[in-house]
Amino acid sequence: MSNILAISDVHVAFGGLKAIDGCTFEVExxxxxxxxxxxxxGKSTMVGSIAGAVSLTSGSITFDGQEISHLPTYRRAQGGLIRTYQISREFGGMTVLENLLVVRLGQSGESLINAVFRPKKSKTETNALVGEANEILNTFGLYRLRNEYASNLSGGQKRLLELSRAVMAKPKMLLLDEPMAGVTPALIEILGQHLLDLNKGSGMSMLLVEHNLEVVDKICSRVVVMATGKRLAEGTLAELRSNRDVVEAYLGGEVHERIGS
Ligand SMILES: Nc1ncnc2c1ncn2[C@@H]1O[C@H](COP(=O)(O)OP(=O)(O)OP(=O)(O)O)[C@@H](O)[C@H]1O
Ligand SMILES: [Mg+2]
Known part of the structure; x- marks a missing residue:
């Protein structure tokens, strides 16, 4: 099995604070x-570094066989590396459907030129995009809300929209920073299943930052543990449950509650 992502001795400092302090791991x-x-x-900082929003102090990041740490965010996104945020970032003044369409119109940069000079071609392309967007909205249970302004959605629906937007970008790899935060238990179940379906259906790779270990247990085959800016351990959740370092560093006093042993 080959790696889609390799993090090699990454350091990130904010002033004097070492948010990432020599971290190395891979995603198969x-x-x-x-x-x-x-x-x-340092988990969110790591996600920001991989996505291109945070500059490395040193180290390297390889995605799909290419060193990307010098590339701007949009180039990484064009290469198929797409992130979602800890807090949803939809366009509130656009409808749900429009929120998906802009992902791809923005990606090609061609569509505006087509709209002006080749309106017929543009119309066919737009229809195809709308079809694709509707299909994704249907999968995520948002189809009936497609003409609703995104600002009118509930917190949970915004999470689904954020994920739909990410999928619309056709990523090779998704970076998800706490997608379940602030979501009801019922929706956590649904979101988890969507992620699993996407992974099984299209082989989409994912790096999932998640505090909810039940979710991790259900959908993640590998777990990387970070503490104080470093990779502390790696393995299946079952293996990590019996790792003393992990239990102490990650869970401190709440060990048994959080890791379930
Ligand atoms: N933009 C920033 N400027 C200065 N310090 C920052 C910045 N972003 C993060 N930090 C600091 O870097 C360290 C790592 O933060 P980070 O947000 O990556 O942690 P995290 O693992 O995502 O935590 P959480 O589980 O709470 O989301 C923290 O000490 C944080 O205060
Ligand atoms: Mg975080």
Whole structure:
């Protein structure tokens, strides 16, 4: 099995604070790999570094065989590396459907030129895009809300929209930073199943930052544990449950509650 993502001795500092302090790990192609660890471990900073929003102090990041750490975010996204945020970032003034369409119109950069100079071609392309978007909205249970303004959606529906937008971009790999945060238990179940279906259906790789270990247990085949900016351990959740370092660093006093042993 080959890797889709390789993080090699990455350092990130914010002023004097070492948010990532020599972190190395890999994500195998076609897997959902979890990135867990205590608050402030550097997980979101790692996701930002992989996506291109945070600059490395040193180290390298290879995605799909290419060194990407010098590339701007949009180039990484064009290459198939798409992130979602800890807090949803939909366009509130656009409808749900439009929120999906702009993902791809923005991606090609061609569509505006087509709309002006080749309106017929543009119309066919737009119809195809609308078809694709509707199909994704249907999968995520948002089809009936397609003409609703995104700002009118509930928190849970915004999560589904965020995921739909990410899928619309046809990523090779999704970076998900706490997609279940602030979501009801029923929706957590549904979101987890959607992620699993996407992974099984199209082989989409994912790196999932998640505090909810039940979700991790259900959908992730590998788990990377970060603490104080470093990779502390790696394995299946079952293996990690019996790892003393992990239990102590990650879970401290709440060990038994959180890791379920
Ligand atoms: N933009 C920033 N400027 C300065 N310090 C930052 C910045 N972003 C993160 N940090 C600091 O870097 C460290 C790692 O933060 P990060 O958000 O990556 O942790 P995390 O593992 O995602 O935590 P959580 O589980 O709470 O989301 C923390 O000490 C945090 O305060
Ligand atoms: Mg975080």
């Amino acid at each position: 192609k076609g897997t959902i790999t979890a990135l867990i660890g205590p608050n402030g471990a």
